[in-house]
Amino acid sequence: MTGSRNRRFGTALVGLLVGFGLSPTAAEATSTTPGARALVPGVKVEVAPAPGSGPAATPNALDDSALRYYARIGDVERMEAEIARLRALDPGWEPPKDLFTPQAAGPGVDETPFWSLVSAGKFPEARAAIAEQRRQTPSWQPSAKLLQELDVAEGANRLRGASDTKRWQDVIDAAAAQPEAVACNRLDNAWRLAEAYAELKQLDRAFDRYKTIVSQCPKAKERRDTIFKASRYLSPEQVRELTTIGATANPVAGEDYTAVRTVEGELETGRLLEKLGNPKAGPLSTADLARAEQIIRDKQDADGAIALGWYFQRQKKHADAQRWFADANGWTPSDKAAEGLILALAALGKKAEAREAGAPWQGKSNRVDQALKSVTNPPRGSGSGGRGASGGGAPGQSELSAALARDDFAGCLAAIQRMLTHSRPTAALMQQRGWCLMELKRPTEAEAAFAEAQALAAREPAKANTPGKSSSQRSLSDRPLDTPASPAQENAYGQAVARLATGDVAGLARDLPRTNMTPTQKAEIRASLLATEAGRAMDDKRYGDVLRLLDARKELTPEPRNLSLLRGWALYNMRRLDEARALFKAIDDRLSTEESREAVSVTSMATYRY
């Protein structure tokens, strides 16, 4: 945090030098921080010639004690805001030359300790210290700015406390009592006030508050973040109006409001992609679908293409699904895209192509291995070279295949039950039962089914030790890089997945090293264990551990979006705000969803707080 503050302070100093008349090159030579910016556009600040030259006379006697305090502690954000506020009071006012020179306020009393207490949120202590100082120095009067700042900070504190505990009416009352607490320089509070109105279903007032922010607060980024926040509560029409206002109202020279104009499109994209990925959301309209396809194609967004593939797969439009999975795999090859491609091709009856699509990942990705079963071993229950008691034509086999093809896992159980009434259980059949039970969220029974499959496999030595006896499997396993799992390994893997689902994390972690699984399977289970442990560490507020566990997981497999968000929140809670914000921003840039926008907003709020 200190480093971050120093960097920001360095940036401001560059701005000061630029404003002072040095060439940009000369200014940059004093700092390595790129992207220097002026404190406030159009403000020129002169650096004091020497310390101890005394305060510069301000003709209109504006109280600059807060400004000096912010300069002293290097709080650039608030220094900028204070300069803007003073300039609004007196357009002819210029920041003092000796802004960075230590000052004594009043007759011999340095107000720094009081400002420090206020800044630290220690308001009763600040009031007590002021009272004590006045007792010791009766002639001293605290500066009006200090007292005003204290009042505002107390009001802001009350507002935040009410907001944190969801006392929405109290939030509104606190803002009414101290309107300065919800000014642009305390944007977080202004957002909280709008949120309070929205939570109380006073949506018109919430809209008014958001409108005030996007029209009055000068920074484009603040306006943009505000619209994202407002989108949670307001109608699309209101968000559109806010966007128009935010992009045009009271523009400040030097600010680029282009990013505000694009918010609506980003929100729309996020909404579309979320809907696309949600099986319960129903079909998209033709226009929405066309728009989603266009966006994904333009961005060559592999994740979006996979979501689109699954969308079409759910709609039984397998040819479209195949096309999108293939595009995703072309843009960014992944086992997720390959899995979808295999299943789409399988549904189209193109089994050879499906096997080909899965070949690069076979033995390296369990999701691909599972998907390949639908093409290498369709009647999974009696698979592995017809190990079922009744051979390839076992009664119920086609029923089982049909159930699996339509993802009907209750149907799968029913088919297996019927098969078991005609024939003895086989390892493959019990393994299939295990997977179907997993899909039905019955992991304990699934674990038992995998254990039974394991026991049966041990009694079928010839077959268990020669996995992939069918011609199709043999042709795949003969590839030098592929190391398909044996039935015993498949069963052990199934048991491990089931144990994960039942929360038996400690036992599984203990047993994993001596479990017979392929290295890929072990890595996948280990990654899941680490993710579970990271979630637990997060709940336990052990943020350092969260990062440690996620780092270890990242060595095994790429980090999915939800865990990247978890990592971001751990960084946020460790007050590594710059890193958290950068991470959230990167996630949001890839695919903007409500949770990623919220994360970006909250980290921004933390920066603006106070």
Add this chain to the structure above:
Amino acid sequence: MSGCNWLLRVLVLGTALTLGGCFGWVDNNLTQLPTPWRRIQPAALPVTLPVSPQFPIIAARARTTGAIYSSYNVVLGNPTLLPGENRLSIDVHTLPDGPLGMLIQPPRVFPVPLYSTETLAETLAKEFPGLKTKVADSGRRNRYGEYDYALAQDATNTCVLAWQLISDHNRTLPRRIEAIRLEYRVCGTERNPRALLQMFDALILTLPDSILEIDDLTRL
């Protein structure tokens, strides 16, 4: 002078104990998250269930939360094709051992009241997706008092969700146990929900502390 030295030694020893021991204690005891579930033998469960071929015990698990909550989960067989596990869950809320335990308490592992209209509707929708659900108009009674339940049905299956908070210290619970929560979720192919509730009606709690049935005397 020697008195001063003695005092200094006591202070140093006290500080060392505080830093060495007490901090360790804090590390071990401030975590109020539930421990991960661990498998236990059915015999180690604090409950005896009637033998049921339809709903055998598949697995038993236990975990603790802080020093005052012990939770048990008994997974029962599910003869239907419906999603979700049949189960009996038990949470035992004991009183803290001492003043430190009173100061550091984990959040409740179950809410009181156990359900509101909204949370019950959410739970039923989650437990029995796609089934028609109905909350029973009147409760039923097992060995430990009244309990409530809800029904869920489709053309071939019937499910029940029963929940009970035992908190009667006048007769049922010893002073050391603050409360016991029971929740029972079972789906079967029976049409009659009473058959499904039979196991819940007949269960016997076997905690080390003496838990009395509400009508022990009338049973004698």
